[in-house]
Amino acid sequence: MQPIGPQLCNTCRPLLGPTEFTFMDSSINQYLQAKTKMEAEIESKNIYLKSSEKEGEMNMMGESWAELGSRIAGLMLVWATIQQFFPTQLRVYFEKLSVKFLGIVYPFVQITIHEYTGGRRNEVYAAIESYLGAKSTKQARRLKADMVKNSKSFVLSLDKSEEVTDEFKGAKVWWVLRETARSTTPFLPYRSAPEERKYYTVSFHRKYGDIVTGPYLSHVMEEGKAIEIKNRQQKLYTNKPSDNWGWNGKHLWSHIVFEHPANFRTLAMDPKKKQEIIDDLIAFTKSKEYYAKVGKAWKRGYLLYGPPGTGKSTMIAAMANFLNYDVYDLELTSVKNNSDLRKLLVDTSSKSIIVIEDIDCSLDLTGKRKKKKGKIREEEQNDPLEMKEEEKEGDDGSKVTLSGLLNFIDGIWSACGPERIIIFTTNHKDKLDPALIRRGRMDMHIEMSYCKFEAFKVLAKNYLDIDSHPLFGTVGSLLEETSMSPCDVAENLIPKTASKDVDTCLNNLVEALNKAKETAKLKNEKEAKTKKVAGKTARRYSHWMKMIGKLRRKTDSENKSNNDP
Ligand SMILES: Nc1ncnc2c1ncn2[C@@H]1O[C@H](COP(=O)(O)OP(=O)(O)OP(=O)(O)O)[C@@H](O)[C@H]1O
Numbered sequence: 001m002q003p004i005g006p007q008l009c010n011t012c013r014p015l016l017g018p019t020e021f022t023f024m025d026s027s028i029n030q031y032l033q034a035k036t037k038m039e040a041e042i043e044s045k046n047i048y049l050k051s052s053e054k055e056g057e058m059n060m061m062g063e064s065w066a067e068l069g070s071r072i073a074g075l076m077l078v079w080a081t082i083q084q085f086f087p088t089q090l091r092v093y094f095e096k097l098s099v100k101f102l103g104i105v106y107p108f109v110q111i112t113i114h115e116y117t118g119g120r121r122n123e124v125y126a127a128i129e130s131y132l133g134a135k136s137t138k139q140a141r142r143l144k145a146d147m148v149k150n151s152k153s154f155v156l157s158l159d160k161s162e163e164v165t166d167e168f169k170g171a172k173v174w175w176v177l178r179e180t181a182r183s184t185t186p187f188l189p190y191r192s193a194p195e196e197r198k199y200y201t202v203s204f205h206r207k208y209g210d211i212v213t214g215p216y217l218s219h220v221m222e223e224g225k226a227i228e229i230k231n232r233q234q235k236l237y238t239n240k241p242s243d244n245w246g247w248n249g250k251h252l253w254s255h256i257v258f259e260h261p262a263n264f265r266t267l268a269m270d271p272k273k274k275q276e277i278i279d280d281l282i283a284f285t286k287s288k289e290y291y292a293k294v295g296k297a298w299k300r301g302y303l304l305y306g307p308p309g310t311g312k313s314t315m316i317a318a319m320a321n322f323l324n325y326d327v328y329d330l331e332l333t334s335v336k337n338n339s340d341l342r343k344l345l346v347d348t349s350s351k352s353i354i355v356i357e358d359i360d361c362s363l364d365l366t367g368k369r370k371k372k373k374g375k376i377r378e379e380e381q382n383d384p385l386e387m388k389e390e391e392k393e394g395d396d397g398s399k400v401t402l403s404g405l406l407n408f409i410d411g412i413w414s415a416c417g418p419e420r421i422i423i424f425t426t427n428h429k430d431k432l433d434p435a436l437i438r439r440g441r442m443d444m445h446i447e448m449s450y451c452k453f454e455a456f457k458v459l460a461k462n463y464l465d466i467d468s469h470p471l472f473g474t475v476g477s478l479l480e481e482t483s484m485s486p487c488d489v490a491e492n493l494i495p496k497t498a499s500k501d502v503d504t505c506l507n508n509l510v511e512a513l514n515k516a517k518e519t520a521k522l523k524n525e526k527e528a529k530t531k532k533v534a535g536k537t538a539r540r541y542s543h544w545m546k547m548i549g550k551l552r553r554k555t556d557s558e559n560k561s562n563n564d565p
């Protein structure tokens with residue numbers, strides 16, 4: 001026999017639902033009117049059904065609906081009488097009794113999952129959406145289609161009020177996507193918050209409660225998340241200035257679709273180092289249990305350092321594409337204080353990379369802690385009171401401080417979401433406070449260096465589609481003798497004509513390398529000369545200082561002997 005619960009929901013709810021609610025708050029007279037109206041509606045439904053093709057079958061259904069309707073209406077009458085004439089205690093008793101009774105005649109349970117909870121998009125809702133999207137293609141008649149990654153395919157999801165049935169270990173469930181009406185209050189300057197809008201309901205027989213709330217929902221989450229990862233569009237977020245977070249302070253980040261083409265195959269660097277990084281990333285993504293076991297937050301920090309144009313930003317994009325993670329590009333200069341920094345952190349999702357580019361330029365975080373005015377004395381640098389002053393400055397609305405940033409990376413708040421990577425980039429590693437880049441905060445320090453022969457081969461393959469060439473030897477030895485960033489090498493390799501003349505491109509590169517070598521030689525000679533002159537001046541200075549000292553001592557002793565009696 002088909003369970004009548006959810007069928008009752010979908011077929012009869014439009015008839016019974018509103019009438020029932022109106023009745024709850026009204027008098028018996030209103031009830032009688034409502035009952036008459038409802039019976040009329042049920043009757044009209046019967047009339048409609050009678051005229052359908054399967055007349056006999058529908059007649060039976062119509063009768064059973066009418067019967068059910070009149071039974072419920074009877075119950076409502078009793079309920080209204082109780083509400084009107086019985087004292088509160090008795091009413092509570094009857095309320096309990098009616099719930100019990102409803103449990104017998106309507107043994108279905110319903111769980112609601114809202115799209116937004118506590119101001120954030122509910123991850124459970126998102127997983128259910130993906131899961132049902134895959135399930136609904138065969139069952140539902142109305143689906144929504146969204147474009148995903150590279151615009152190659154569509155992701156389908158359930159449309160409003162469509163129902164999808166699912167079965168798990170013998171338990172049958174009914175999913176429906178519902179939507180509450182938006183607020184139309186004319187007095188409010190804003191419309192209703194988005195968290196009040198969409199929600200899924202899942203209905204099932206009470207006897208399957210353990211299966212559905214346990215293994216079934218876990219199964220839905222797992223499957224949904226897997227589909228989500230497969231289909232998801234990576235996003236590139238950037239933080240809005242603190243003053244621009246919206247009336248409810250909930251819109252901290254703005255985003256666009258992340259479509260950077262970088263990947264590890266096209267990244268030019270030492271292949272061994274590259275493999276090490278790839279292995280490290282894979283190990284990180286598979287270490288959920290390990291991190292839980294050792295009691296560490298599931299996060300990892302990478303410090304990318306090296307001269308300009310050596311591929312630090314490109315590496316971040318390659319990592320994001322490799323892991324299929326979102327990127328949060330954090331602009332520290334537009335964060336007002338440490339408290340706002342924490343809010344931004346809490347608002348990032350899991351499976352994401354939080355990036356702070358050029359950390360040495362972002363804030364006054366370089367080297368040791370500094371005072372605003374004048375030079376700080378050595379003993380003041382480690383003074384805990386000094387640090388407290390600085391902390392105070394960060395929280396009362398002035399600015400982000402070093403300790404605020406340290407807490408952001410490795411404090412209690414850093415564990416507020418799983419599977420996150422934090423990356424800093426800098427051109428000057430030596431300028432950074434050691435506390436900022438110690439292991440545990442920045443677990444892996446990756447040097448992005450000038451282009452060497454192995455990296456050049458990758459670029460030659462990328463830009464000219466060649467694995468070898470007679471000029472490779474010359475290029476290789478020139479790269480050993482001079483320093484050129486992969487960015488500059490790549491620029492020389494880009495064909496300047498449509499014919500893609502490989503020889504011309506490589507000759508351009510050889511010429512540029514020779515020029516760079518010559519410039520570096522001249523620069524070195526100039527530096528050596530300056531050093532030599534400086535050394536000579538220093539020696540002369542010390543010689544004259546010695547002479548002056550001698551002269552002073554001699555004059556002092558002569559004066560002393562002249563003054564002796
Ligand atoms: N290692 C590399 N492999 C492939 N391409 C590279 C590499 N390094 C640089 N490039 C190319 O040079 C351009 C600039 O590189 P990128 O922005 O990654 O350098 P960066 O190290 O972040 O520089 P900066 O320190 O100035 O921010 C990129 O568009 C990329 O095409």
Ligand SMILES: [Mg+2]
Pocket residue numbers: 312313314357425
């Ligand atoms: Mg960069």
